[in-house]
Amino acid sequence: MWHDIGLALLRIIVVFAVALLFVAYLTYLERKVIGHMQVRMGPMRVGPHGLLQPIADGLKLFFKEDIVPYESYKLTFYFAPLLCLVCALILFAVVPIDRNFMITRLNIGLLYILSIASVGVMGIILAGWASGSKYSLLGGLRSAAQMFSYEIFLGFSLIGPLMIAGSLDLVKIVEAQKVPLIVYQPVAFVIYLIAALGEINRTPFDLPEAESELVAGFHTEYSGMKFAYFFLAEYANLLIVSAIATIVFLAGWKGPILPGWMWFLIKMFIFVYFFIWVRATFPRYRYDQFMRIGWKIMLPVVLANIVVTGIVMMLV
């Protein structure tokens, strides 16, 4: 029994340490990639090619003064970033990096991810509301509408693949894929990517924190480590979204020659790179246009996709 607990703890430590390191270095990766896309170098000063930059950033944020606005609701103000980060991190618990390597195997893994992710949204709404600032409030309201509606499309876009895979268990979903599901479900894949961009607040849908309009949206009033929590949560969500795409559409760890975990990471980072690339390319949609795209275009398409998938499965 002690042996089991020890093993579980070891897994938790490994997965979370790696996840946090990845999240920290994701910021570095993004800055470098976008930098080179924009004919500049990105971070170069701290360490060789700026490799220690994320650590320096972390240290800096750690030592920053912790400013709490007078008008804020203190308890909620403290609680919101924690909620965001915790919800983002515990998602890693069910992600199967290899056939046997994961913290825990849930038979409703995908459902768990979707539901915890929507709790994470609450953190953003609470942050916007608790800050006691109009800009934050607008940012919080926007994210409320945006993230709730895009979660619906995200969920629906995964239903098609789920019908084919026949399970909510992430391991079974991967094992059911002889051919990556992207081949059978291209529409769902595209919808998933767009909804994911909306869900994790990235360009062209980064409306809750549109820095040119709402200054920084819901985290305008946050500083120091509390800000860092939001920041980490955002990048952790980026990783999770990419991981789900890998598992559901690209057959997770499966692939020739290389070990499974390596395939998993390669596929995941293709998505991460895609999200970064999108950020460097597109302007930002306006809030109402964004909602219109969601409800008037994406929802019908994704529903039609489910119906068509169902009919084809009946016939075949």
Add this chain to the structure above:
Amino acid sequence: MAVKEEQQFKELLAKGTSLGKVDQDLMRETIKTQDLWINMGPQHPSTHGVLRLILSLQGERIVDTEVVIGYLHRGTEKLAEARTYHQIIPLTDRLDYLASPNMNFGYVLAVEKLMGIEVPERAEYIRVLMAELGRISSHLLWLATHALDIGAMTVFLYCFREREMILDLFEMATGGRLTTTYYRIGGVAYDLPEGFLDKVEEFCEIFPSRVKDYDDLLYANRIWLSRTVNIAKIDAETAIALGLSGPSLRGSGVNWDLRRNQPYSVYDKLDFEVAVFDGCDVYARYLVRRKEMLESCKIVKQCVEYLKKTEGPVMAKVPKVIKPPAGEVYMATEAPKGELGYYIVSDGSTKPYRLKIRTPSFANLMSLPEMCKGHLVADVIAAIGSIDIVLGEVDR
């Protein structure tokens, strides 16, 4: 108003207590919803400096916009009254600090007009060359920040790459990058350095392909279109009534460019097209400036061609002490942002009695409330970007 409301409220209370229920109509009249007021600026990332807007919102829709200016007031006009005519040139640099040659240009032309000075042709070509480079650099900075406001981050850095080339050219010719103070009454400070014209030619070769880079990211981008088409519309009539000028006016379909309509310097000898688009919206203003950059590039090429062929003085015979005859003069030029006018009243002494500067950004900014009405907060950002203001010019 307040007194009346208070009275009504008292009446309501009285009724409420006497009848035991609340009169619904009176209630509706007395208890009102209020617009949300938002203070945008002076410290806001997209108000391009220290512009402050007071927005009344219903939800995210704009009911009213109030523009508050004056945060960058330096009293340029008053300062000018205590300076000699040549000492005023550096002051004009600091009006629109993104296109200082153009600011110099208008001022020296005004003094020359007042004094009746003939400027050597070579000097005129150099001036036009620098002014058009200034226009390109100003428009580049506009495109950069405008695109950044709408969220296109990469265009920002691309534009800065090209603007850097122009600033390097300025540095080579004048020693200054931002505030060049290159023009003098009667010509320019000194002739262009060796190799300058080749570098300008090089720039003109590269530049159109770089504009294509921006087009790839914006021109037909669906998101860009949906953010700019039919946003912040202003029809030609209103635009003229509000004193809009420059690219913002030409974006409303008014074919009016002082370089062609009231040619000054050597613009009548140069071949260029005036960019006019009649969309009246943010996108049309984008198209105008985009085309103007290319047209300016054409003008620069023609100037280089002329300057390579000819030699000559770059300064007219001007007395050491500038003492214009008593009188007044108004000289309007086409600056990158619109009509830039200098109105000088001279009493015959070495200092102007009064210098009034009609700056384009100031007049253009006043059309902002009209443009924003009924739009969303996000559109205000697009609108501010599209009229291209520089606060140094607005506040003077």
